[in-house]
Amino acid sequence: MNSILFVCLGNICRSPIAEGVARKRLEELNHDIIVDSAGTGSWHVGEAPCKHSVKVAQNHAVDISNLRARQVKKADFSAFDLIVALDQSNYRDLKALGCQNLVKLGDYGFEGADVPDPFFFDGFEGFEHVYAMIESCVDRLLSSVCGDTISSS
Ligand code: 4NP
Numbered sequence: 001m002n003s004i005l006f007v008c009l010g011n012i013c014r015s016p017i018a019e020g021v022a023r024k025r026l027e028e029l030n031h032d033i034i035v036d037s038a039g040t041g042s043w044h045v046g047e048a049p050c051k052h053s054v055k056v057a058q059n060h061a062v063d064i065s066n067l068r069a070r071q072v073k074k075a076d077f078s079a080f081d082l083i084v085a086l087d088q089s090n091y092r093d094l095k096a097l098g099c100q101n102l103v104k105l106g107d108y109g110f111e112g113a114d115v116p117d118p119f120f121f122d123g124f125e126g127f128e129h130v131y132a133m134i135e136s137c138v139d140r141l142l143s144s145v146c147g148d149t150i151s152s153s
Contacts, residue, residue, distance in 0.1 A: 001033060001081050001082065001145040001146070002033060002034060002081055003033060003034040003035070003036075003079070003080045003081050003082070004022065004033060004034070004035050004036075004080060004081065004082045004083075004084060004141075004145070005035075005036050005037065005038060005072070005076055005079075005080040005082070005083050005084065006018035006019050006022070006035070006036075006037040006038075006084045006086065006105070007037065007038050007039065007040060007072050007083060007084065007085055007086065007090055007094060008037075008039055008040075008085075008086040008087070008090055008115075008117075009039055009040055009041050009087075009089070009090060009117065009119070010039045010041055010043060010044045010069065010119065011037055011038050011039030011041075011044060011045075011069035011070060011071070012039070012044045012047055012048075012049050012050045012053070012069050013049065013050050013052070013053050013117075013118040013119065013130075014053075014086045014115050014117070014118065014130065014134065015037035015038065015039065015086055016037055016049040016053055016057075016064045016067045016069075017049075017053050017056070017057055017062075017064065017130070017131060017134050018037060018084070018086065018105065018134050018138055019035055019036060019037035019064070019067060020057050020062040020063070020064035020067070021057075021060075021062060021134060021135050021138045021139075022035045022138050022141075022142060023035050023062075024061075024062050025138065025139065025142055026142065026146075029142075029146065031142075031146055033145075033146070034080075036080070037067070038069075038070050038071060038072035038073075038076065039069055039070070039071055039072065040071070040072055040090055040093045040094065041071065042071045044069040045069050045070055045071055046068055046069060046070075047068065047069045048065060048066075048067065048068060048069075049064050049065070049067055049069075050118070052118065052121075052123070052124045052127045053118070053127065055124065055127070056124070056127040056128060056130070056131045057131070059128075059131075060131060060135070072094070072097075074097060074098060077097075077098065077099045077100065077101065080101070081101065082101055082103065082145070083099050083101055083102045083103075084102075084103055084104070084105050084141065085102060085103070085104050085105065086104075086105050086114070086115045086134075087104070087106075087114035087115055087116075087117065088104065088114050089114075091104050103141075105134065105137045105138070105141070106137065108136075108137040108138075108140040108141040108144065109133070109136045109137040109140050110133055110136070110137065113133070115130060115133050115134055115137075116129075116130060118130055
């Protein structure tokens with residue numbers, strides 16, 4: 001496993017958190033797996049992560065402020081070893097684009113639940129829950145692909 005791409009809808013709320021958490025964990029473990037994130041949609045291309053995602057990540061000592069949104073492209077499916085969808089709708093969209101090396105982040109915890117779309121949240125509320133879900137699943141995903149035990153505690 002050399003590379004992982006996290007994909008949500010806008011690439012401004014959920015997948016940048018997943019990218020930031022994974023980068024930090026891999027750095028701590030001295031693993032040189034490449035991590036990136038993208039969105040299935042193009043609305044926010046070039047934008048920084050939403051302020052609530054930046055804040056919640058910062059609350060956990062993860063800096064995602066320098067990430068910029070991009071749209072997923074078919075070339076990503078061969079460039080990355082593993083594509084990780086943040087919810088079932090992202091999974092379906094990626095499958096429809098021909099992605100084969102695809103899993104859902106919920107396969108690694110929360111009984112397969114989707115990471116909720118924060119676009120419909122009222123302000124910051126809900127972002128800590130989203131962060132906790134992502135962190136826990138990313139830890140288990142990395143443990144599974146790296147063969148190490150990774151824990152947020
Ligand atoms: P994300 O959240 O997929 O977690 O980045 C969203 C951001 C923007 C939109 C939808 C979801 N949007 O429709 O613009």
